Each structure stands twice: as C-alpha cells, then as structure tokens.
Amino acid sequence: MQGFALYPFDPPGDVAALRAELRAWLAVNQPQGDVVARANSWASFDADFSRALGTAGYIGMTLPTRYGGGDRHPLERYVVIEELLAAGAPVGAHWIADRQTGPLIVRYGSEEQRQRYLPGIAKGELYACIGLSEPGAGSDLAAVRTTARETAEGWRINGQKIWTTGAHFSHIMLALVRTEEGSERNAGLSQLLIDLDTPGITIRPIIDMAGNHDFNEVFFDDVLVSLGALVGTRGQGWQQVTAELGLERSGPERYLSSHALLAALIDAAGADPDAAVATLIGELTAEMWTLRQLSMSTAAKLAAGEDPMVEASVVKELGNAFEQDMPRRVQAIVDCPWDDPGDLGRLLRALLIASPSFSLRGGTREVIRGIIARGLGLR
Amino acid sequence: MSAAREMLCDTARAVFAEAATAGMAPIDEAGFGLLLVPEADGGFGGDWGDVNAVLQIAGVMVPDLPVAGLIAPDAVQPAATVSLMAGAMGQALALSIEHVNTRQQFGRPLGKFQAVQQSLAVMACEVRAVEAAAAALAARLDAVGFDPAAADFEMAAAKLRANRAVGVVTAIAHQVHGAIGFTAEYELNRVTIPLMRWRSEHGNDAYWAAKLGRQVSGLGGQGLWEALTAR
Numbered sequence: 001m002q003g004f005a006l007y008p009f010d011p012p013g014d015v016a017a018l019r020a021e022l023r024a025w026l027a028v029n030q031p032q033g034d035v036v037a038r039a040n041s042w043a044s045f046d047a048d049f050s051r052a053l054g055t056a057g058y059i060g061m062t063l064p065t066r067y068g069g070g071d072r073h074p075l076e077r078y079v080v081i082e083e084l085l086a087a088g089a090p091v092g093a094h095w096i097a098d099r100q101t102g103p104l105i106v107r108y109g110s111e112e113q114r115q116r117y118l119p120g121i122a123k124g125e126l127y128a129c130i131g132l133s134e135p136g137a138g139s140d141l142a143a144v145r146t147t148a149r150e151t152a153e154g155w156r157i158n159g160q161k162i163w164t165t166g167a168h169f170s171h172i173m174l175a176l177v178r179t180e181e182g183s184e185r186n187a188g189l190s191q192l193l194i195d196l197d198t199p200g201i202t203i204r205p206i207i208d209m210a211g212n213h214d215f216n217e218v219f220f221d222d223v224l225v226s227l228g229a230l231v232g233t234r235g236q237g238w239q240q241v242t243a244e245l246g247l248e249r250s251g252p253e254r255y256l257s258s259h260a261l262l263a264a265l266i267d268a269a270g271a272d273p274d275a276a277v278a279t280l281i282g283e284l285t286a287e288m289w290t291l292r293q294l295s296m297s298t299a300a301k302l303a304a305g306e307d308p309m310v311e312a313s314v315v316k317e318l319g320n321a322f323e324q325d326m327p328r329r330v331q332a333i334v335d336c337p338w339d340d341p342g343d344l345g346r347l348l349r350a351l352l353i354a355s356p357s358f359s360l361r362g363g364t365r366e367v368i369r370g371i372i373a374r375g376l377g378l379r
Numbered sequence: 380m381s382a383a384r385e386m387l388c389d390t391a392r393a394v395f396a397e398a399a400t401a402g403m404a405p406i407d408e409a410g411f412g413l414l415l416v417p418e419a420d421g422g423f424g425g426d427w428g429d430v431n432a433v434l435q436i437a438g439v440m441v442p443d444l445p446v447a448g449l450i451a452p453d454a455v456q457p458a459a460t461v462s463l464m465a466g467a468m469g470q471a472l473a474l475s476i477e478h479v480n481t482r483q484q485f486g487r488p489l490g491k492f493q494a495v496q497q498s499l500a501v502m503a504c505e506v507r508a509v510e511a512a513a514a515a516l517a518a519r520l521d522a523v524g525f526d527p528a529a530a531d532f533e534m535a536a537a538k539l540r541a542n543r544a545v546g547v548v549t550a551i552a553h554q555v556h557g558a559i560g561f562t563a564e565y566e567l568n569r570v571t572i573p574l575m576r577w578r579s580e581h582g583n584d585a586y587w588a589a590k591l592g593r594q595v596s597g598l599g600g601q602g603l604w605e606a607l608t609a610r
Contacts, residue, residue, distance in 0.1 A: 005380065006514035019608060086604045263600025273596050275589060282592030283584075286539040289532075289607065290508050293515040314507050317500070372503055373496035376476055 006293060007300035011075035018076060022083050025056055030089050035343045036350045038088025039260035042253050043214055045169060046090035047125075053091070054124025058084075059098050063106060067118035074303040078296070082252040088260050096166060097121045099251065100244050101128035101174050105193070108232030108240055113193060117172065131161040131175030131194075131218065132241065138163075139367045141176070142186040142238070146220060148177040150227065155179075155192060157200075157223040165361075167203050167216040170196055176237050179230075189237035192229045199223070210353045243307065248362050250298040250312035254319030255291035257358075258326050258351050262288065264344045265330055276333050284329070287322050291315065310375030313368045320359040320368075327351040384432055387425070391433045395440035403444055412449045415525065427458070427520040431513055434459055435466030442467060442573035454527040457538045457581040458516050464541045464577050465513040467570040468506045471552040474567055475499060478556050495555055502551040505544040512537040519610065532594065532610070539587035545578045 011018075029052050037044045053059055061077040063069020084091050091098075102121045105113055120126030137143035146159025157177060167173065173194045180188030196203070200223035205213045232240050262284055269277045295315050301308040327348055336345045359365040373379055380388075390409065397405040414429060416422020423429075430450055437446040447459035476499065479490035489495050516530065516537040523529035549571045553560050560567040578584070598606050 006511055006518070016609075083608075259604070263603065265600075266596060266598070266603060267600040269596050271597050273592065278592030278596060279585065279588040280592065281595050282535070282539060282588035282590065283543070285591055285595050285603065286536040286543070286588070289536040290512045290515075290540045292607065293511045294508065297511060311507070314504050317504050318508060366497065369497045369500035370493075372500035373490075376499055376503055378476070378479065378490040378496050378499060 006297045007304065009075060009078075009296040009300045011079060012073050013076065015076075015079055018079055019083055022058065022080055023087075025058075026083075026087050026089060029053075029056075030087060033088070033090060035088075035260060035264070036346055037090060039258060039347050039351060040092075040354070041085050041088045042091055042095045042257060043165075043212070044090035044092045045166075047093050047169075049090050050093040050124035050127075052124070053084075053089075054094070054122060059094055059124045060102055060118065060122025063102055063118055063122055067106075067114050068122035069102075069118065070122075075299060078252065078299045082256060082292075085252055085256040086259055092166070093127050093169065094121070094124045096130060096170075097126060097128035097172075100130070100248055101172070104174065104191075104240070104244050105231070108191070109193070110228060110231075112228055113231065117193070120171070126172070127166065127170040128172050128174060129164050129167045129170040129196075131164055131167075131173045131177075133163045134160060135162055139364050141241075142189075144176055144178055144189060146175070146177045147181075148179050148190070148192055149181070150179070151224075154224050154226045155229055157192070157194070157220040157225065159220050161218040161220075163206070163215045164218050165215050167196065167218050168205060168213065172196060173218065174231065176241055179234055179237075183235075186238035188235055189241075190234050191231040191237045191240050192225065193231050194223070194225055194229060198225055208357070210350065242309075245312075245363065249316040249368075250295055250302070250308065252292070252295055254316050255288060255295065255322055258323045258355075259288075261326055261330065261344075261347045261351050264347050265334070268334070268342075268344045280329060280333050284322075284326060287318075291319055291322060294318065310372055313363075313371045313375070316362060317365065317368050317372065320365065323351075323358050324355045327355055380432070384429055387429055388432055388436060391436045392440070395437060395446075398441050398444060403446075403449070406441075406444065406446060406449065411446065414450050427517040427525060428514075430459065431462045431465075431517040434462035435469065435513070438463035438466030438573070439470040439570060442570065452525075455520065455525060455534075457534050457587075458520060458527075458530070460577050460581045461509070461513045461516060461534075461537045461541045464545070464574060465506075465509045467574050467577075468509050468544065468548050470570045471548055471567065471574070472499075472503055472506045474570075475502065475552045475555050478560075482557075489555065498551050498555060502548055505547045509541045509544045512540045532591070532606070535582075535587045535591040535594070538582055539584060539591060542578045542582075542584045542587065545574050549574055 057070050058080050061070040061072040062074050065071045105117055132141060134144055148155040148157045173196055175192050175194055176189055177192055178188055179190040200221045202219040204217045206215050207213055266281055298308045298311040298315055330348055336348060394405050394409045413422040414425045418424035434447055451459040479495055480488050482489050516533045519530045519533040556567055559565050595603050
C-alpha cells in the first residue's frame with residue numbers, strides 16, 4: 001500500500017440536483033417508519049418501498065438500459081445510496097441485488113442470465129442473497145464444501161450454506177460451490193446463480209440476538225439446476241467472489257448504518273450542549289467526515305476500473321470501529337435509562353445490541369486486518 | 380499527482396535534505412515562501428494541494444524547522460499542521476514496515492507474526508485516515524480560495540482526526556520497533572516526537588472537539604447531513 005491520494009469524487013451531471021430530486025421523492029414516498037427501523041436501513045425489508053424506488057429509477061442505476069437499468073455512472077449511484085442511508089430508508093429487500101448481484105451479472109453473467117434477472121432487479125422486485133459461508137467455512141471461505149456436479153441434465157448441488165442474509169425473502173442466490181471434484185482450497189470453485197424455488201432447497205431461519213430474522217441456513221439436497229446457472233468462468237469462483245467483496249466492503253453503509261443515532265444525539269443535545277456532549281459530537285463528526293472522504297475516494301477508484309481491495313478494507317475496518325464505538329460512547333456520556341421510550345434511548349439500545357455484528361458481517365475484523373497487512377507487504 | 384507537483388516535491392526533497400543540517404536558509408533561498416503567492420505577484424501560484432504535498436515531505440525531513448509558518452498564513456496553520464502530521468505518520472508507518480520485515484526473532488521476520496500484522500493494520504488505517512483528511516481539507520481550501528472561515532468545518536474535523544491518530548500511530552510504531560526505536564540514534568523518534576508536539580499545537584483534541592461539536596449542534600441532526608453534502 002504505497003502512498004495514498006484521494007481519488008477525486010466527481011460524478012457526471014448535476015449532483016446537487018440529483019440529491020434534491022431524491023430528497024423530494026423521499027419526502028413523499030418514504031414510509032414514516034419506526035426510528036429503530038430507520039437506523040437499520042439496509043436490513044429493513046419493505047417490498048412496496050423497493051418497488052416504488054425501482055419505478056422511480058433509483059435501483060439498478062448503473063445497469064445497461066437494455067436490461068432495464070439506468071445506465072448511470074457508479075458515482076451517481078453512490079450519491080443516491082448515501083442519501084437513502086442517511087434518510088434511513090428501508091432498502092433491505094433489494095439491497096444485495098442492487099449492490100452486488102446485478103453488477104456481477106453484468107460483468108460475468110451470460111446473456112440469458114442478464115435478460116432473465118436484471119430487469120427484475122432494476123424494478124426492485126427481484127431480490128438476491130449471497131451463498132458464501134458454510135458451517136465449516138466462515139472466515140476460512142476457501143473451506144467451502146458444497147458441491148455442484150456436472151451431469152447431462154445440469155448441475156446437481158448438495159451441501160449447506162449458513163448465515164445467509166435475506167435468503168427467506170430472496171428469489172435467487174449467488175452461491176460459491178465446488179464444481180471440480182477433488183479440488184482443494186480456493187481452486188475448483190465456481191459461482192452458480194440458483195433460483196431459490198428449485199425443488200430440494202430448504203431454508204430455515206436463524207434468529208439473531210436482537211430477535212430479528214435476517215439470516216438463515218440453506219440446505220441443498222440433490223438440487224438440479226441447468227448448466228446455464230454457471231456465472232462467469234468455471235473454476236474462477238474465488239477470483240470472482242474476491243472482486244465482488246470489494247463492492248461489499250467500501251460503500252457508505254459502512255459508516256452510515258448508525259447515522260440515525262448520531263442525528264438523534266445531536267437533536268437531543270440541543271443548540272447549547274454541555275461540554276462532554278459537545279466533545280462527543282465533535283469527535284464523532286470528525287470521524288464520520290473522514291470516513292466519508294475515504295469511502296468516496298474508494299468508490300471513485302472502483303468506478304475508474306481499479307481494484308481498491310486494501311482501501312475498501314480500510315473503510316470497512318474504520319467504519320465498523322466507528323459504528324461499534326458510537327453507541328458505547330453515547331451510553332457512557334448521555335444519562336438515558338436502558339428502557340427509555342424516547343428515540344435516543346430506543347436507538348441506543350438497539351444499536352448496542354446490534355453492534356457486535358458490525359465487525360463480523362462482510363468479513364471479520366481479523367480477516368480484514370489480515371488483508372490490510374498483506375497490502376502492506378507483511379504476508 | 381501532476382507533473383508540476385511532482386517536480387515541486389522533488390525540489391522540496393532536495394532542498395529539505397540540505398536544510399536538515401543548514402537550517403532555513405536553503406528553504407528561504409529556494410523561494411518556498413512564495414509557494415502560495417500568485418504568479419502575477421511574482422510567486423509560484425501554487426494551490427493548497429501543493430502545500431499539502433510539500434508539508435508532508437517537510438513533516439518527515441525537517442519537522443523542527445518553521446516551514447509551515449513560512450508558507451502559510453497564521454489562520455490556516457491548523458491545516459498546515461495536519462499536512463505535517465500526515466507526512467510524519469506515513470514515515471512512521473514506512474519505518475515500521477521496513478523494521479518488521481527485516482528484524483528476525485524466533486527464526487522469522489516479525490512481520491510474519493499475526494499479532495504484529497494486526498497491529499500494523501490498525502496503524503495503517505489511522506495513517507490513511509489522516510492522509511485522507513489532509514487531502515480533503517486541501518481540496519476544500521482550494522475550492523474556497525484558502526479562506527479559513529469557509530473551511531472551518533473541514534479544518535476542525537481534519538485537525539481533530541489527526542490529533543486522535545497520534546496516540547495510536549506513535550504507540551504502535553514504537554511497540555513494533557522494540558528497544559531500538561527508543562534510542563536517540565534510531566530515526567523513528569524524529570517523527571514521533573514532532574507528532575506528539577503537533578497534537579498540542581494549533582488546537583488540541585479538546586479545543587477542536589468542543590468547537591466542532593458546538594458548530595454541529597447548531598445545525599441539528601438533519602442539518603449536519605445537509606451541510607456535509609452541500610460542501
């Protein structure tokens with residue numbers, strides 16, 4: 001990781017107008033949801049909202065128009081995403097399809113897959129989940145054991161995925177499976193795009209410690225999909241997944257998922273806060289501003305066709321630390337009972353409980369730091 | 380980096396190398412005091428991006444000379460200090476990486492130990508954050524014609540972020556260096572001591588946190604986002 005220059009974040013067109021249009025649209029169309037749901041923006045499922053957002057052209061923005069997309073620049077999409085998150089809009093239903101599955105299908109998918117899936121994604125009607133983790137393959141993703149065997153009828157899939165966010169409402173899964181018999185580690189893996197209503201698939205909920213149903217176990221029992229389910233190049237699944245994770249790690253969701261708490265803290269503090277609260281607000285704001293610069297720079301680098309794997313990991317590491325620290329630091333300073341019914345109290349409680357997951361999802365803190373260390377030339 | 384800025388940096392490195400023993404004279408003679416003066420007035424006509432680049436080099440090579448004071452007006456000294464700090468932190472990281480890749484213990488380089496790797500990853504994140512803060516502040520100063528009042532938010536956020544990184548960066552740099560880094564002879568202290576000093580100069584953490592916190596409180600929760608995205 002030699003030196004670091006900020007990539008200029010310079011989306012085409014009138015960014016101020018894009019923000020203003022979206023804010024006006026949200027003022028009319030965003031449901032007056034619960035404050036805790038707003039703090040959980042990209043995990044909040046609302047199919048009606050996703051459909052409306054898609055109709056308005058804010059989903060699949062970067063996809064080609066011939067597949068129903070908007071053919072917009074990735075940095076225009078970035079602006080839209082950060083506005084949606086800052087507003088706490090319920091974008092969870094289409095989140096993964098819009099963020100990574102759609103772009104991945106454009107990049108690696110067959111023409112048939114593009115025509116079949118992309119229009120639904122862009123409409124905000126087709127949802128996707130990511131089949132990576134398995135019971136024996138968590139941080140050690142290369143230990144994936146779910147197999148897909150090529151037969152005359154198609155791919156025959158056996159195995160199990162776990163911690164699969166949104167599998168229970170998704171239509172498709174992009175799964176990393178072992179297609180080459182006898183292969184080991186990160187060789188012999190491929191990506192398959194699997195319709196989740198295919199016979200032989202069982203999805204079971206896992207309820208998290210906050211009481212929410214976000215992730216699932218997904219079982220594959222002799223599941224048969226067509227040979228056309230292969231995405232990209234057979235045996236290149238590892239390389240394709242690694243590239244995809246760059247999209248997952250550096251976005252504004254890495255520092256904006258707790259933004260509702262910062263906003264509530266500022267509102268609760270009033271115009272003339274006491275010294276300790278003012279100091280906390282100042283420190284959190286400085287961190288948030290810095291993270292936004294890093295995230296925008298990384299997005300600009302991605303948009304320029306480069307692979308900012310290490311920068312993306314820096315954003316995730318710092319963003320997770322910021323979001324985990326924030327509720328703890330607010331709790332340490334603001335006198336607010338555990339069961340306080342006000343906005344600040346409810347947000348605080350919800351984020352304290354949710355925050356352990358921030359440095360687990362999308363790669364654990366230890367794995368992310370390992371990637372950064374490799375970028376530094378230490379591994 | 381533009382070719383012109385690349386040349387400027389090359390010049391800065393050569394001049395600062397001389398200044399490290401000769402003091403300010405070579406820097407004065409090379410005309411660095413004219414960096415921000417418009418070309419029409421006989422200056423170099425540089426922007427704050429140039430200042431940021433030059434001061435990052437100064438933070439490594441001549442941290443004890445008043446280069447920032449020569450180049451930039453008093454009102455933007457906090458911004459100049461952020462650039463010095465970004466440079467010094469980058470050097471602390473570079474020295475640390477070099478050391479752990481070279482120094483062997485238990486039969487292998489220190490950098491092969493996960494505990495050391497994880498520490499340096501934490502440090503690298505802090506350094507990248509400060510570099511980003513310095514660059515974003517520079518962009519803002521250039522956008523508003525170096526007007527410190529129009530860049531007050533960024534100046535507060537960047538100096539505060541840089542201050543907060545000092546503890547982590549100096550602690551990890553020294554920890555991975557072991558005893559050699561604590562000697563007067565080894566070059567690490569030539570960046571870590573200035574970093575400790577700069578944290579106090581032109582506003583410590585408490586000063587900027589209170590200032591920024593009060594500014595943001597006046598905006599309100601929604602107002603903060605609107606203000607951030609309007610700049």
